[in-house]
Amino acid sequence: MQRLPIAVLCLLLTPMLGQAQISRALERMEEQVRRSRDQMREMNERMQKDREEMNRAMQEAATALGQEGAIQRPGSSPVFASPLSQNDLDSGGLMLPRGDIKHSQGERLKVRDQDGNSVVGKLHVRVGDSNIVMLPDGMLKVFSNTEATPTEDNFVPLDMDAIEERLLQDPRLAGFKTIRSRRFLYVYNTSELFVRSSRTILESMYPAVQKYFKRSKVDVHEPELPLVVIAFATEDQFQEYRRMPRGVVAYYDGISNAVMFYERSALSQHAPEIAVKNAISTIAHEGAHQILHNIGVQQRLSKWPMWLSEGLAEFYAPTSVAKGVKWSGLGSPNELRMFEISKSWESDRSFGSGRVVRDLTNANELSSLDYAYSWGLVHMLSRRHQKELFACIAQCSELKPLDGTDLATTGVVDSDDVFSKHFGDQYSELEQELKKHLLSLNYVDPVANQTHYLVITGGRVIMTSSPESVKEIQRSSFGKVSIKRFPNRAAAELAMQSLTR
Numbered sequence: 472m473q474r475l476p477i478a479v480l481c482l483l484l485t486p487m488l489g490q491a492q493i494s495r496a497l498e499r500m501e502e503q504v505r506r507s508r509d510q511m512r513e514m515n516e517r518m519q520k521d522r523e524e525m526n527r528a529m530q531e532a533a534t535a536l537g538q539e540g541a542i543q544r545p546g547s548s549p550v551f552a553s554p555l556s557q558n559d560l561d562s563g564g565l566m567l568p569r570g571d572i573k574h575s576q577g578e579r580l581k582v583r584d585q586d587g588n589s590v591v592g593k594l595h596v597r598v599g600d601s602n603i604v605m606l607p608d609g610m611l612k613v614f615s616n617t618e619a620t621p622t623e624d625n626f627v628p629l630d631m632d633a634i635e636e637r638l639l640q641d642p643r644l645a646g647f648k649t650i651r652s653r654r655f656l657y658v659y660n661t662s663e664l665f666v667r668s669s670r671t672i673l674e675s676m677y678p679a680v681q682k683y684f685k686r687s688k689v690d691v692h693e694p695e696l697p698l699v700v701i702a703f704a705t706e707d708q709f710q711e712y713r714r715m716p717r718g719v720v721a722y723y724d725g726i727s728n729a730v731m732f733y734e735r736s737a738l739s740q741h742a743p744e745i746a747v748k749n750a751i752s753t754i755a756h757e758g759a760h761q762i763l764h765n766i767g768v769q770q771r772l773s774k775w776p777m778w779l780s781e782g783l784a785e786f787y788a789p790t791s792v793a794k795g796v797k798w799s800g801l802g803s804p805n806e807l808r809m810f811e812i813s814k815s816w817e818s819d820r821s822f823g824s825g826r827v828v829r830d831l832t833n834a835n836e837l838s839s840l841d842y843a844y845s846w847g848l849v850h851m852l853s854r855r856h857q858k859e860l861f862a863c864i865a866q867c868s869e870l871k872p873l874d875g876t877d878l879a880t881t882g883v884v885d886s887d888d889v890f891s892k893h894f895g896d897q898y899s900e901l902e903q904e905l906k907k908h909l910l911s912l913n914y915v916d917p918v919a920n921q922t923h924y925l926v927i928t929g930g931r932v933i934m935t936s937s938p939e940s941v942k943e944i945q946r947s948s949f950g951k952v953s954i955k956r957f958p959n960r961a962a963a964e965l966a967m968q969s970l971t972r
């Protein structure tokens with residue numbers, strides 16, 4: 472594909488006269504060839520750099536989700552008593568002793584809220600002498616028996632005005648703006664475009680998710696509390712609000728019931744379209760967790776099999792940025808996950824043996840590739856085994872707070888049992904069915920489908936998908952460049968061939 476740069480070809484066509492002129496021309500030509508070799512080397516280096524940047528960015532996008540398991544899984548260490556919870560989740564982690572778990576029968580308790588006011592909270596679950604109580608703003612907090620008095624008064628959740636007021640009093644959110652939709656409250660200092668895109672996604676996703684469950688045996692209801700989304704402009708502000716492991720770009724917090732995320736990531740310099748797609752699908756993913764935990768599908772602090780909980784969130788998360796940022800609809804192929812799966816198939820030919828599905832459905836921790844397979848598995852089951860999938864979800868939606876966590880002494884659910892109970896244990900057959908299903912999906916490679924640029928400067932033509940690289944070339948050529956833009960890599964390659972032919 473890389474041919475001689477144009478300048479050399481042009482020189483060859485120039486008519487030359489006289490011996491002296493010919494030798495000068497030959498010297499010039501040699502000089503040109505030397506230069507073009509240098510340019511070619513430079514171009515190769517740039518393409519290599521672009522590729523590395525892209526891989527790094529994709530890796531970053533992939534780890535963002537892989538990290539998530541560490542934060543929001545009740546039962547994994549950060550949420551409960553452990554050194555990590557004190558450092559990493561200072562205000563959010565629930566410190567609990569091990570002990571007998573007693574499920575709530577809807578008991579109400581008089582407790583002091585964050586401001587010291589006496590309020591009526593709702594018992595969420597009891598562990599030993601500790602009561603996990605839901606406060607009127609939706610926050611879960613631990614109270615000892617001496618700090619909580621039983622009451623017959625009603626639990627009255629705060630409305631959106633009151634929650635907004637409370638949030639804006641937080642000095643870490645000073646100067647933040649708010650917008651609302653019917654069920655969501657957004658507190659943000661991001662760009663308007665970003666927060667409004669997020670709102671569009673969550674608002675269109677909510678009814679679709681709710682409708683999806685109407686066909687199942689799971690009773691869904693309207694959320695009891697407004698769904699809070701806090702959007703930070705930068706990673707620093709996001710980290711300042713609550714310290715998170717590196718790589719986390721968004722999370723649903725089961726303790727406060729809010730979704731947090733930030734707008735800018737390193738990805739946006741080199742692959743802005745993938746960055747937007749990734750950011751938006753992460754929001755959709757976390758939003759799906761939040762919705763499922765508020766409409767009665769998942770009980771807060773219950774422990775679902777990871778593949779199902781994450782697979783469902785990914786199943787609802789696909790987004791498209793083709794014509795403005797939008798949610799592409801429940802169950803459409805998730806391009807970012809498909810990209811990861813197809814890359815792994817290039818290096819691992821053993822897929823189909825049953826090992827991946829068996830390990831995945833038994834896992835308590837997921838890698839980013841596992842997230843991709845969880846998406847694929849839920850997608851396949853939803854299309855090909857919907858009745859069984861609904862039965863499986865219905866069983867899990869009965870899981871009560873702390874059931875299945877290592878704090879519990881009863882109600883422990885083995886992930887693998889849940890899967891094999893509903894789908895059998897013919898893992899190899901299921902995995903081959905999964906492969907067949909994924910191959911049948913109409914999938915567009917998100918990397919090749921980005922905007923690509925041809926940058927023409929002097930005798931050089933450089934192809935890149937990174938706007939940052941375009942700027943760099945512009946700077947180093949003192950602005951003497953012509954830039955052509957193409958909707959995808961194939962179109963850019965075609966144009967490049969005709970330019971350098």
Ligand SMILES: [Zn+2]
Pocket residue numbers: 539756757760780781784
């Ligand atoms: Zn998740």
